[in-house]
Amino acid sequence: MADSTVNDAADGSLVMRIFSELFGSPLNLALLGVCGFLIYKIIASRRSTDTLPPKEPELPPLKKQDFTLEQLREFDGKGNDGRVLIAVNGKVFDVTKGKRFYGPGGPYGLFAGHDASRALATFSLGEDALKNEYDDLSDLNSLQMESVREWEMQFQEKYVYVGKLLKPGEQPTEYSDTEDEEKTETDKKAD
Ligand code: HEM
Numbered sequence: 001m002a003d004s005t006v007n008d009a010a011d012g013s014l015v016m017r018i019f020s021e022l023f024g025s026p027l028n029l030a031l032l033g034v035c036g037f038l039i040y041k042i043i044a045s046r047r048s049t050d051t052l053p054p055k056e057p058e059l060p061p062l063k064k065q066d067f068t069l070e071q072l073r074e075f076d077g078k079g080n081d082g083r084v085l086i087a088v089n090g091k092v093f094d095v096t097k098g099k100r101f102y103g104p105g106g107p108y109g110l111f112a113g114h115d116a117s118r119a120l121a122t123f124s125l126g127e128d129a130l131k132n133e134y135d136d137l138s139d140l141n142s143l144q145m146e147s148v149r150e151w152e153m154q155f156q157e158k159y160v161y162v163g164k165l166l167k168p169g170e171q172p173t174e175y176s177d178t179e180d181e182e183k184t185e186t187d188k189k190a191d
């Protein structure tokens with residue numbers, strides 16, 4: 001009896017401590033807010049795709065090609081065909097099928113048409129994680145670089161690789177049609 005009273009008191013004070021940790025600091029409150037907002041956006045985007053019966057027709061695969069940052073920006077999901085491209089660790093992926101994440105109004109819509117590497121590495125959704133000029137990521141630490149590579153693998157598994165993100169002055173690769181057909185075959189197998 002006395003034990004259970006002591007345990008209840010200990011549980012009570014632990015709960016109080018967790019609450020005061022979470023709600024006592026403005027930074028934690030802000031982070032909770034961001035998490036809540038993202039969960040809301042993800043659930044809302046799921047609901048809206050569930051209740052929208054006319055599925056958008058799938059876009060034809062893009063020809064394999066490299067992109068400058070400026071060329072990448074054109075694919076922010078707001079163009080006529082709504083295609084969305086994102087670069088991660090120097091590779092450009094067609095993420096149109098993940099439009100509920102990256103399309104206009106999606107929780108990660110700010111990545112559309114951009115190099116998302118720094119934002120993913122630093123787990124940041126701030127505009128400052130998206131540079132206007134080419135980002136060589138050279139100031140990131142090894143953990144952050146490891147995280148970029150993990151994201152890259154995740155994108156590689158889920159989305160179609162379209163080509164490289166070109167460094168300033170770098171010439172685009174001339175891809176042969178065979179390479180393009182190989183890519184399409186791999187995509188078909190993956191689907
Ligand atoms: C703490 C707040 C966050 C919560 C609660 C959250 C929640 C989620 C959830 C539930 C998913 C999976 C959705 C699904 O598969 O249906 C997801 C995916 C994802 N999240 Fe977050 N997230 C948070 C923060 C972030 C941040 C800060 C970033 C990037 C800087 C980020 C980037 C992503 C990406 C890239 C995906 C994968 C989308 C895809 O499959 O293409 N998340 N998030």
